[in-house]
Every structure is written in C-alpha cells, then in structure tokens.
Amino acid sequence: MYSDRGRGRGRDRGRGRDRGRGQWRSPGGGEHWAFRGGSSGPSFHCDRPVGADGSSSDGKSFSNRGRNSQPNSRGWFPSYPNSEGNIFCQKEPLEKKSLEDSMSSTGRILRDQSAPSCSSIGSHHSDCSVASNSVNEGDSDTVSVPLGDGAKDGAMHLDFSHKLNIVPLENQNESHLSFQAGANDLLSQEMDPNNVVSAGDSEQQAVVKPFDICLPKTGTIKLKPSLLEKNRVKRNDAKRAADGMNGQILRPGMVLLKNYLSLPEQIQIIKLCRDIGLGPGGFYQPVYRDGGRMHLKMMSLGRCWDPDRGEYAEHRPVDGAKAPIFPSDFHPLVERAIKDSHALIERNLKSTAAEVILPPLSPNICVVNFYSESGRLGLHQDKDESQESLDKRLPVVSFSIGDAGEFLYGDQRDVEKAEKVWLESGDVLIFGGMSRHVFHGVSSVQPKTAPKALLDETNLRPGRLNLTFREY
Numbered sequence: 130m131y132s133d134r135g136r137g138r139g140r141d142r143g144r145g146r147d148r149g150r151g152q153w154r155s156p157g158g159g160e161h162w163a164f165r166g167g168s169s170g171p172s173f174h175c176d177r178p179v180g181a182d183g184s185s186s187d188g189k190s191f192s193n194r195g196r197n198s199q200p201n202s203r204g205w206f207p208s209y210p211n212s213e214g215n216i217f218c219q220k221e222p223l224e225k226k227s228l229e230d231s232m233s234s235t236g237r238i239l240r241d242q243s244a245p246s247c248s249s250i251g252s253h254h255s256d257c258s259v260a261s262n263s264v265n266e267g268d269s270d271t272v273s274v275p276l277g278d279g280a281k282d283g284a285m286h287l288d289f290s291h292k293l294n295i296v297p298l299e300n301q302n303e304s305h306l307s308f309q310a311g312a313n314d315l316l317s318q319e320m321d322p323n324n325v326v327s328a329g330d331s332e333q334q335a336v337v338k339p340f341d342i343c344l345p346k347t348g349t350i351k352l353k354p355s356l357l358e359k360n361r362v363k364r365n366d367a368k369r370a371a372d373g374m375n376g377q378i379l380r381p382g383m384v385l386l387k388n389y390l391s392l393p394e395q396i397q398i399i400k401l402c403r404d405i406g407l408g409p410g411g412f413y414q415p416v417y418r419d420g421g422r423m424h425l426k427m428m429s430l431g432r433c434w435d436p437d438r439g440e441y442a443e444h445r446p447v448d449g450a451k452a453p454i455f456p457s458d459f460h461p462l463v464e465r466a467i468k469d470s471h472a473l474i475e476r477n478l479k480s481t482a483a484e485v486i487l488p489p490l491s492p493n494i495c496v497v498n499f500y501s502e503s504g505r506l507g508l509h510q511d512k513d514e515s516q517e518s519l520d521k522r523l524p525v526v527s528f529s530i531g532d533a534g535e536f537l538y539g540d541q542r543d544v545e546k547a548e549k550v551w552l553e554s555g556d557v558l559i560f561g562g563m564s565r566h567v568f569h570g571v572s573s574v575q576p577k578t579a580p581k582a583l584l585d586e587t588n589l590r591p592g593r594l595n596l597t598f599r600e601y
C-alpha cells in the first residue's frame with residue numbers, strides 16, 4: 130500500500146509519498162485548520178483560506194500552513210509569511226540576536242563555548258568534543274479499564290542516574306544560532322535566536338546552540354505561590370492520583386495508557402533528554418529552507434529525522450551533527466508498555482491476536498519534541514520509517530511528560546473531524562496496526578498542568594516533552 134512512497138530523496142520539500150498520492154489536499158485544495166487552546170491555553174485561529182499553492186481557495190484553511198502548502202512527508206506545516214509577506218498565523222515570539230555575536234573575527238562560526246559537554250549516554254562518543262567546538266567540519270469506541278499493579282512494578286522503574294552527566298545550568302539563556310560564512314541566502318531570513326536553523330543546502334550548515342529543556346535552578350527567585358496557585362496544584366495532583374493508571378483502547382491499534390510512567394521514570398527521562406539535548410545533535414527548532422519553521426524544538430535519536438526532506442539520515446543537514454545514540458535504557462519501558470497494551474487488548478476484545486492488532490516493535494529511533502506553552506504540531510502521518518516497518522505497521526509509542534497537550538487524531542487530515550484527547554504527564558499513547566497511519570497532531574499545550582513534584586525535581590521549562598519511539 131505504501132510502496133508508492135516516492136519518498137523525496139531530492140531537495141524539494143514535500144516530495145514524500147503523501148504528496149504523490151495527493152493525500153494532503155482536500156478536493157478543494159484546502160482544509161480547515163483552527164486550533165484553539167484548552168481553557169487556559171493559547172488559542173489561534175487562522176481564517177485565511179489557503180490553496181495548494183498558498184493562495185486563497187475554498188474557504189477552508191490551514192492556520193499553520195504557509196505560503197506553499199506542500200508539507201513535508203510528516204505534514205509538519207510551519208507557519209510562515211504568505212506571498213504578500215504577511216504572517217497570518219500565530220508565530221512563536223522571536224528574540225533577535227545579532228549574528229556577529231557568534232562569529233569570530235575571521236568569519237568562522239564558533240559554537241558557544243558555554244556549551245556543555247556531552248554525557249556518556251547522550252552523546253555519540255568521539256564526535257562529541259569535535260562537534261561541540263566546531264560544527265563547520267562537520268479516535269471511536271473507548272474502552273477503559275484499570276491496569277494491573279504489575280505494570281507499575283517498581284522493578285520496571287528506570288535508573289539512569291549512574292549514566293547521567295548533568296552539566297551546570299549557567300549560561301542557559303535562550304539559544305541562538307550562528308551561520309557559517311557562505312550561508313548568505315539565509316542571513317536575510319527571519320532569524321530565531323532559539324537555535325532556529327534553516328535546512329538549506331549542505332554548504333549552508335549552521336551551528337546550533339544548545340537548548341536546555343530545564344531552567345537554571347541557581348539564581349531563580351521563587352515567588353511564594355498564591356493560595357489560588359497552591360489549590361490548583363493540589364487539585365491537579367489529587368485528580369491524577371484519583372484517576373490512577375488505566376488503559377483505554379481508543380480505536381483498533383491505538384491504546385492510551387493513562388498515568389503510566391511513574392514520577393521517578395518521568396524525572397529520569399527528562400534528565401536524560403536534557404542531557405542528550407544539550408549535546409551535539411540535540412534540540413533545535415527546525416526551519417525549512419523557505420523560512421517556515423516548526424513550533425517546537427526537536428531532536429532525534431538513533432537517526433536524524435529531517436523534516437525538510439521527510440526522511441531519516443545519519444547526519445542532520447542543518448549542522449552536520451550525527452544523531453545521538455538511541456539509549457537502550459528506553460527498551461524496557463517501551464517493551465512494558467507494549468506488553469500491557471497487549472494484555473489490555475486481550476482482556477477487552479477477548480482476543481488472543483493482540484500481537485496482530487498491535488505488532489510489537491524493537492525501537493531504534495526516537496523523535497523527541499519539546500513544545501513551549503505556545504507549541505503545536507499540525508496533523509500529519511508518521512511515515513518516514515522504513516518500508517518494512519511501515520508495511521508491518523509497527524507502532525509508534527509516545528511518552529508525554531510535563532504540561533498536558535491536546536492530541537488530535539483521525540482518518541483524515543481534517544481538524545474538525547478529528548478526535549481529541551488530552552495527553553498528560555506520564556501518559557503513553559501507542560498507535561500501530563490499523564492505526565499506524567492515523568493522522569495526528571498537537572493542537573495546544575495547557576500551561577501549568579505538569580505535576581508539581583516533577584517540576585520541583587527537574588525544573589523542566591513550562592511546556593511539554595514528547596518522545597515517540599519507532600522502529601526504523
């Protein structure tokens with residue numbers, strides 16, 4: 130079915146299979162794309178109809194779609210100026226930063242020397258020191274049942290601490306990037322100091338300054354929380370405890386394990402992602418060569434997922450960094466989630482074919498996203514994994530940590546028809562089998578919904594961390 134991938138190996142954005150099959154366009158050439166935030170979350174609405182070429186069309190619209198409506202193969206539409214140069218979709222705030230700040234007198238781009246060293250687990254061995262100094266070379270019947278106690282067995286909890294090499298948090302201000310001399314085309318583009326880089330030609334590699342998903346602890350003056358704030362936190366935490374862990378089958382092949390990851394596990398995952406994310410191949414904000422950008426920070430482990438080309442590669446084009454290794458520490462967690470999902474399916478569907486409904490996977494790649502409070506991700510399908518993996522419909526296993534995110538999913542790339550579910554800290558969502566090619570996205574992040582204990586322990590920035598495990 131997916132053999133006509135026609136996956137773009139070339140440079141044109143949108144050369145993925147979807148485009149070839151025309152899946153990304155409604156017959157009229159446009160769709161309605163209006164994400165509204167949760168009660169207290171940010172909202173945005175884009176009324177402007179956009180045709181396949183970014184021009185007005187049939188009254189349906191994409192708000193996070195840009196002047197050309199050619200998505201990458203995962204449909205990660207950025208928002209960008211329309212053909213008149215007007216930005217009609219909400220953008221994340223920019224902080225301007227001069228390029229000179231990061232250029233040496235010779236025009237050579239220097240990586241911020243405050244960039245932390247990489248840890249044994251989060252880095253890729255010998256590349257580490259080189260890259261850190263110079264990159265130039267380089268929805269929907271819902272079944273809900275409680276899960277057995279065994280699933281939360283303490284023995285399954287991770288302990289990454291021995292492997293972590295957490296770097297000091299000084300100088301972790303908003304990141305910026307610097308371009309290598311010769312990337313002149315890019316210099317005139319809108320610059321996001323938060324390490325936004327443009328996926329340009331290989332000669333146009335940039336240096337990505339590390340982005341820290343955790344805020345500095347030192348020097349932070351913590352205001353005493355108001356009574357209102359204290360009560361909110363208490364309510365949130367009490368609700369989580371009352372809800373407990375439970376599993377839901379959202380649709381065939383799609384399972385939601387609520388409150389599944391323990392707090393210690395979430396903490397360790399944050400620390401691990403932080404550590405890796407600060408090193409080479411760490412978090413950056415992908416920008417397309419035409420200036421459009423994603424509303425999140427991203428890194429991928431095991432292989433570099435390239436949003437611009439819609440494919441995985443060993444090195445990411447933006448700065449040539451090699452993908453950080455896929456930490457084997459994640460295997461038991463993913464395996465446990467799959468086993469519990471199988472048990473859930475067998476109990477609920479009275480089926481012994483759980484492994485057919487949801488094939489097991491051995492993950493070797495992981496896309497890690499960090500959404501700020503205004504972060505979001507357009508409806509897309511995950512289909513840049515290998516043909517074999519896609520043919521087998523091996524699942525994507527998604528961990529959510531931090532603030533809650535509204536997750537949309539459905540059979541069409543249409544927000545109005547999509548089902549919605551809130552993914553909260555500790556939730557695990559799995560979609561494989563008949564749901565492997567479900568359209569999905571994140572419409573909004575609900576601020577201040579992360580568990581207090583998690584924030585106290587990690588100082589995770591306001592926002593949401595999401596890890597999606599896949600088998601390439």
Ligand SMILES: O=C(O)CCC(=O)C(=O)O
Nearest residue numbers: 496498511527571595597
């Ligand atoms: O953040 C999420 O819940 C979804 C992320 C996602 O769909 C992706 O990374 O492909």
Ligand SMILES: [Fe+2]
Nearest residue numbers: 509510511569
């Ligand atoms: Fe996805």
